[in-house]
Amino acid sequence: MIRLSIQARQALARLTLPVLIVVSFGVMLLGKADTLLADRARTALADGLVPIYTALAAPLGRIHAAITETATLWDMRAENDRLRAENDTLRRWQSVALALDAENQRLKASLRWIPDPQASFVTARVVADAGGVYAKAVLLSTGPNSGIHKGEIAVDERGLVGRITEVGARTARVLLITDLNSRIPVTLETSRAHAILVGTNGNRPRLQYWPEGVTPQEGERVVTSAEANAFPANLPIGTVHYTSSGTAEVEPAAMLQKLEVVRIFDYGLNGVVAPEPPVTEPPVAEPPMQGRH
Amino acid sequence: MAHIDRRPGIRPRPSFGRRLDIAARACFPGCITILLMLLTQAPLGLPGQAASLPAVALGCVWFWSLFRPAALPPPIVFLIGLLMDLLGYLPLGVGAFTLLAVHGVALAMRRSLSRRGGGWIWIVFAGVAAAASLSIWLMVMLLTFRLLSPYPAIFIAVLAAAIFPLLAVPFASAHRSIANPERA
Numbered sequence: 001m002i003r004l005s006i007q008a009r010q011a012l013a014r015l016t017l018p019v020l021i022v023v024s025f026g027v028m029l030l031g032k033a034d035t036l037l038a039d040r041a042r043t044a045l046a047d048g049l050v051p052i053y054t055a056l057a058a059p060l061g062r063i064h065a066a067i068t069e070t071a072t073l074w075d076m077r078a079e080n081d082r083l084r085a086e087n088d089t090l091r092r093w094q095s096v097a098l099a100l101d102a103e104n105q106r107l108k109a110s111l112r113w114i115p116d117p118q119a120s121f122v123t124a125r126v127v128a129d130a131g132g133v134y135a136k137a138v139l140l141s142t143g144p145n146s147g148i149h150k151g152e153i154a155v156d157e158r159g160l161v162g163r164i165t166e167v168g169a170r171t172a173r174v175l176l177i178t179d180l181n182s183r184i185p186v187t188l189e190t191s192r193a194h195a196i197l198v199g200t201n202g203n204r205p206r207l208q209y210w211p212e213g214v215t216p217q218e219g220e221r222v223v224t225s226a227e228a229n230a231f232p233a234n235l236p237i238g239t240v241h242y243t244s245s246g247t248a249e250v251e252p253a254a255m256l257q258k259l260e261v262v263r264i265f266d267y268g269l270n271g272v273v274a275p276e277p278p279v280t281e282p283p284v285a286e287p288p289m290q291g292r293h
Numbered sequence: 294m295a296h297i298d299r300r301p302g303i304r305p306r307p308s309f310g311r312r313l314d315i316a317a318r319a320c321f322p323g324c325i326t327i328l329l330m331l332l333t334q335a336p337l338g339l340p341g342q343a344a345s346l347p348a349v350a351l352g353c354v355w356f357w358s359l360f361r362p363a364a365l366p367p368p369i370v371f372l373i374g375l376l377m378d379l380l381g382y383l384p385l386g387v388g389a390f391t392l393l394a395v396h397g398v399a400l401a402m403r404r405s406l407s408r409r410g411g412g413w414i415w416i417v418f419a420g421v422a423a424a425a426s427l428s429i430w431l432m433v434m435l436l437t438f439r440l441l442s443p444y445p446a447i448f449i450a451v452l453a454a455a456i457f458p459l460l461a462v463p464f465a466s467a468h469r470s471i472a473n474p475e476r477a
Contacts, residue, residue, distance in 0.1 A: 016366065016367040016368065017367045017393060017396070017397055017400075020367045020368065020370075020371045020389075020393055021390060021393050021394070021397075023371070023389075024371065024374065024386045024389035024390040024393060025386065025390065026386070027375070027385050027386035027389060028384060028385060028386030028387065028390070028432075028436060029386075030385065030386075031384050031385030031386055031436075032384070032436060037385075038378075038379075038384070038385045041379055041385075042379050042382065045379050045380070049331065049334070052331075052335075053334070053335060053336055056335050056336060057336050060335070060336055060337060060338070064338060126336075127336055128334055128335070128336055129334070129342060129343050130382065131343060131382055132343050132346070132380075132381035132382035132383060133343050133344055133347065133381065133383075133445040133446075133448075133449065134382075134383070134433050134437075134441055134445060135382050137382070180439060180441070201441070201442060202442075257340070258338065
């Protein structure tokens with residue numbers, strides 16, 4: 001080891017901070033020039049951390065369940081009455097839906113309708129937030145060979161959640177529909193008018209670019225549109241809601257604040273996914289799809 | 294170890310166990326910071342949890358830069374900053390720069406703040422955290438070419454100031470006990 005004089009060592013120590021500040025500016029430029037580098041580093045880090053978060057999820061989930069249980073015990077009677085009323089309404093709706101479905105099948109049969117291909121899906125657990133402060137995304141624990149690809153569509157039990165943007169060895173990142181970079185072609189259900197759903201990082205994405213002569217109605221259902229070949233048609237997204245300042249927003253049907261489990265659908269669409277960069281490794285045989293239903 | 298050389302007198306070369314002990318004590322500030330940052334990413338399901346990562350990182354770097362800068366040298370601060378960028382999905386380098394700046398401010402104010410009480414350290418930290426979250430906000434906007442809502446930045450600053458005592462009280466006792474190389 002080189003022995004430096006005390007003065008030299010002190011001067012070096014004093015220089016480290018400014019030099020590192022300059023280096024951090026360099027890292028900013030590097031991250032700007034090569035965005036894939038940051039994405040790969042993040043995915044690798046997430047892959048390493050996800051077993052810890054998965055292990056933590058079980059005890060944390062039990063604590064959450066205990067807290068919610070004590071909370072629900074308080075207002076069980078009121079909740080029960082509300083659910084009974086809701087159940088009656090839903091029963092009526094169910095009979096309407098069944099009748100409409102049967103009619104729909106009959107009409108499709110008489111029209112010789114080409115049936116939509118059945119989409120395959122996998123179900124994955126949400127293990128962590130993957131957006132930080134200035135983005136809205138979640139991290140899924142997928143396990144190896146999950147067969148999840150970039151651009152596939154994440155849905156929870158109520159509606160559209162978002163789209164897969166990065167896939168690691170055992171994780172996948174879902175960009176939520178509320179993210180600032182999210183743009184989704186949608187259809188307003190009653191008027192069948194097309195519009196774009198623009199994320200704002202807030203809880204409700206904004207509705208933009210609907211055609212002239214059509215106004216989105218308060219409470220109107222908004223579904224995905226098959227335009228741009230990025231989404232299948234008619235996935236439920238949410239309902240139109242106007243803010244006090246008159247901006248049309250969409251209240252998402254999916255519970256984006258507390259996502260636990262999402263289904264990832266592969267509709268075989270690749271409308272807006274950028275092509276993957278060429279891989280230098282020799283091509284390997286596609287692993288058998290596991291866990292597909 | 295510089296702090297041992299400063300004391301006069303001849304003493305035997307420290308044994309392996311003792312050197313390990315000294316090293317572990319010197320590692321404590323960096324390790325606890327990284328551990329707490331990873332913990333903020335755990336699936337706790339708290340609202341606004343994403344803001345706790347920069348808040349915790351700022352608090353930890355401020356405390357240890359003031360009280361034990363030898364154990365938290367700039368390269369470690371740089372690495373903690375990069376970890377914050379990766380975990381918090383910030384553009385690379387933003388967290389590194391901000392934490393290095395906080396470290397620099399702490400080093401510059403060390404002497405004047407050591408004469409005052411913990412309350413002053415907290416008040417000055419509130420100002421530093423506000424400036425840091427403002428600079429993160431501005432740099433993210435600059436690097437992504439987008440206008441962003443300032444509310445997350447305000448929330449980070451408030452959260453950082455609010456949780457600082459929760460970090461500082463256990464850290465202060467660790468600073469005197471397990472993180473103290475003199476006790477090795």
